[in-house]
Amino acid sequence: MKERQSRLKAIKTLIKNNTIESQDDLLALLLKEGYDVTQATLSRDLKLLKVGKVPDGQNGYKYALPGEDENGESEAIYVQDFLRGYVSIDFSGNTVVIKTFPGHANTVCNAIDNLNMDEVLGTVAGDNCMFACLREGVTGEQFMEKLKKHIPGIED
The missing domain is CATH 3.30.1360.40 (Gyrase A; domain 2)
Incomplete structure (x- = not known):
């Protein structure tokens, strides 16, 4: 369970600090950080973190973490x-x-x-x-x- 929490923290940090357009991009970054995970595991992690895709302002999309507002919604x-x-x-x-x-x-x-x-x-x-x-x-x-x-x- 400790590895999962560490991986979730790494995913959050990577999404905050990088423009990530696909799970493949995120998998590659995680591998560089020492996390060897499957696409299915990453999908579950993204769902758990409530990560969504938002427009990147250049006709594409990127992953984004929910930014908490007063209602706890993103x-x-x-x-x-x-x-x-x-x-x-x-x-x-x-x-x-x-x-x-x-x-x-x-x-x-x-x-x-x-x-x-x-x-x-x-x-x-x-x-x-x-x-x-x-x-x-x-x-x-x-x-x-x-x-x-x-x-x-x-x-x-």
Whole structure:
């Protein structure tokens, strides 16, 4: 069990200090650190650590550890939820309409709410569409600019 705790600590350190795009990359780094593990073991470790893939800002993805916020949830999880569920984004005035895959609107709404964007006054979800009401004076373009800071590579 001691070896597992040591390996988990090494995985966290490697993810924090490197841009890792795949399990193969992480396996190679672990091997350099003296940990000879299988892909299946690494998969279980990543699941246990709640490691997720987030956009790297350059049209790719990298592994990220959950960053604890006040709810113990990770922004990376919300980014994944958003990316997994949204189809398109459009806006008119201070209303943003985000179309989602069926059944994903609530999850996308929750992601927007938990990204703590000051621009958003509130959200409402249906089944395959959600609305976000922006604060007075905030434009759809400003909302998209801020959203792209949280979710690099998102398409308009």
